[in-house]
Amino acid sequence: MSKKSLFIAIEGLDGTGKSTIAKLLSYFIQNTLEKNVKLTFEPHDPSCGGLFIRQILEKKIRNFSNETLMTAFAANRLDHCNREINTWLSKENSMVICDRYYLSSLVYQSSEKHPFEAVMKINEHATKPDVTLFMNASNEVCYQRMDIRNKPKELFEEGLTETREKYLNAIQYLQEVKNEKIQIVDASGSIKEVLERVVNVISDEFSDHIKAQLTSAVKEYEIPSSNIFSLDGEIPDLRTSVIEKITTNKGLTTDNVNEIVKTELDTLTFTDKGVLFLNYLENLGYNIGEKCSWTSLDSYNIEYTLPGGLTQKGKALLINENQRYDVILGTASQLAELEKMSDFMFIFNPGPSDLITKFYERDIIESTKDQSFLFPNIQQITEQNLQEFLVKELV
Ligand code: TYD
Numbered sequence: 392m393s394k395k396s397l398f399i400a401i402e403g404l405d406g407t408g409k410s411t412i413a414k415l416l417s418y419f420i421q422n423t424l425e426k427n428v429k430l431t432f433e434p435h436d437p438s439c440g441g442l443f444i445r446q447i448l449e450k451k452i453r454n455f456s457n458e459t460l461m462t463a464f465a466a467n468r469l470d471h472c473n474r475e476i477n478t479w480l481s482k483e484n485s486m487v488i489c490d491r492y493y494l495s496s497l498v499y500q501s502s503e504k505h506p507f508e509a510v511m512k513i514n515e516h517a518t519k520p521d522v523t524l525f526m527n528a529s530n531e532v533c534y535q536r537m538d539i540r541n542k543p544k545e546l547f548e549e550g551l552t553e554t555r556e557k558y559l560n561a562i563q564y565l566q567e568v569k570n571e572k573i574q575i576v577d578a579s580g581s582i583k584e585v586l587e588r589v590v591n592v593i594s595d596e597f598s599d600h601i602k603a604q605l606t607s608a609v610k611e612y613e614i615p616s617s618n619i620f621s622l623d624g625e626i627p628d629l630r631t632s633v634i635e636k637i638t639t640n641k642g643l644t645t646d647n648v649n650e651i652v653k654t655e656l657d658t659l660t661f662t663d664k665g666v667l668f669l670n671y672l673e674n675l676g677y678n679i680g681e682k683c684s685w686t687s688l689d690s691y692n693i694e695y696t697l698p699g700g701l702t703q704k705g706k707a708l709l710i711n712e713n714q715r716y717d718v719i720l721g722t723a724s725q726l727a728e729l730e731k732m733s734d735f736m737f738i739f740n741p742g743p744s745d746l747i748t749k750f751y752e753r754d755i756i757e758s759t760k761d762q763s764f765l766f767p768n769i770q771q772i773t774e775q776n777l778q779e780f781l782v783k784e785l786v
Contacts, residue, residue, distance in 0.1 A: 396480040397426075397596055398518060400492035403526030404551055404558070406533030407578040408585065412526065413490040415586050415614065416593075418660065420486060423608045424601065427657070429479045431471070432490035436715055439470035445717060461500040465513040468493060472518045480518070493517055494525070494573070497561035498554060507564045522596060523571065524589060525562060526578035527555070583614050626679055626691075629663060630670040634784055645786055652781045656774060665689065665709045668739040668772055671780050672707055679707065688725050693737070705735040735768040 401416075403409035410432070417430040434444040440463040446452045447460060479487050493514045501510050528536075530551045565571040574592045578585050590609040594602040637643060637655055656664070669679050672693060680692035689709040696702050706729050710722060730736055 396482070396485040396487075397522075398476065398480055398487045398489070398520045399593060400489045400494065400520040400523040401526065402491060402494045402523060402558070403578060404528070404533050404554055406535075406537035406551075407526040407528045408536055408582070409526045409578070410490050411582065412578070412585055412589055413488050415582065416589055417486075417488050419586065419590065419609065419612060420488075421658070423605060423612075425484075425658070427479070427482055427485040429475070429485070429487045430490070431475060431487060432715070433471065433492055433495065434464065434467055435471040435475070438467050438474065440464075440467045445715075449717060457500065457502060458505070461496065461505060461510060461513060464496050464500060465517070468496075468514060468517045472516075476518055489520070492520060492523065494523055494558070494561055494565065497564070498557045501557075501561070507561060507568075511569065519571065521572065522593060523565075523573045524592060525558060525573060525575045526585075527558075527575050528578040532579050583612075586612070586614070626669045626673075627666060628670060629666040630674070630781070630784075633659075633667070633781065637781070637785060643785070648782055648785050649778070652778050652785070656778055656781075661711050664774065664777065665739060667777050667780075668709065668737075669707060671772065671777060672737060674780070677705075677707075683729070686725050686729065688722060688729070690729060695735075703734040705733045705737070706730075707737045708739065710738060710740045730769065733768075735770070737770050737772055739772045 399416075401409045401413045413430060413432075417428045420426055421428045434448070435441055436445055443452070444460070444463050444467060447455055447463075476487050476489065479485055493511070496514060497507050497510050501507055533551055562573045562575070566573055576585070576588050576592055587609050590605050594605040597605065633655060637651060640651060643651055659667070669691065673679055676695065678694045678696075680694060683690045683692060683706065691707045693705050693707050694702050695705065708726070708729065726738075
């Protein structure tokens with residue numbers, strides 16, 4: 392197996408399904424090659440200037456200059472590279488898949504005043520991707536897919552024909568002037584078909600042996616159902632099977648138990664981690680009830696019986712690994728509703744543990760007007776907690 396790290400950028404017009412493909416590709420590669428895959432995106436909300444950029448895209452900030460925005464994207468990217476992408480790429484056997492990268496800046500920030508050269512100059516310290524994929528689909532397909540998404544149009548979501556043309560010009564520039572590797576992938580058809588095309592193209596980056604492995608695996612690959620980040624129905628006991636799997640691992644010792652558990656956790660999908668989170672709460676004595684049907688969030692009613700027979704009611708909530716500011720804020724307003732109805736709440740957020748309580752604090756408090764819901768009765772559970780939970784069972 393190749394131990395080299397690989398950096399893939401995925402680009403495309405809005406509505407080409409590039410975010411879905413980026414997610415699927417990362418799961419597929421993780422499962423097939425057991426690489427350490429990091430899926431990330433730009434604009435990167437947790438990096439420098441992320442909040443400013445998101446508020447411009449959502450038209451909340453209107454009086455800005457294009458130059459400022461171009462500089463903000465470049466600063467956002469450099470910070471993203473320094474603190475996340477490069478760190479990840481320096482690990483052995485790793486891969487980074489980034490949903491949008493500097494090709495987007497060439498397309499959306501270039502102008503007569505700031506031609507491609509100027510945009511690339513300001514992005515000169517950003518890490519160069521090994522390969523960039525441009526997902527291409529007809530306007531009809533893009534519009535159909537955007538309607539499904541059903542959210543207000545963002546700043547750059549209009550003028551597909553013009554944008555496609557800019558993409559093609561920018562691609563030609565990067566290929567000819569910067570010697571970059573860019574592949575145009577047909578994004579029409581079923582998700583499976585598109586994934587196959589993508590895997591085909593990126594398999595060129597690997598040895599013949601791995602290439603063959605990838606091509607045959609993608610044919611067999613079953614696309615997870617649309618709610619890949621969702622749990623429904625009875626909660627299985629995943630804890631027992633994960634522990635069994637780990638205990639049959641011949642090399643397990645008290646010294647390496649942490650590492651082995653972490654490796655095992657890394658192979659789980661978000662949904663599986665969510666199941667483990669609910670198993671964790673059960674282990675603490677909470678009863679897991681029905682899924683809350685009135686909210687689109689993955690949340691469950693839970694109960695705790697106190698010694699005198701009194702019961703307290705709460706919620707267990709799962710947030711997927713998405714760190715996008717607009718998604719987090721959308722979640723926050725629903726969270727406020729949930730919190731009003733509970734004595735306590737557990738949130739499973741596998742991302743950075745301080746994301747909700749610190750990074751977005753200002754907006755979350757504003758979004759609830761006079762009521763702050765950042766009470767100590769909300770407890771965040773992260774992947775680290777799940778790791779400790781499993782380790783305790785094993786030593
Ligand atoms: P977003 O809603 O985060 O993602 P997507 O539309 O890919 O699902 O929107 C990203 C927007 O940011 C998109 O309209 C293009 C724009 N953008 C730039 O203008 N310059 C850039 O460098 C990047 C990365 C994005």
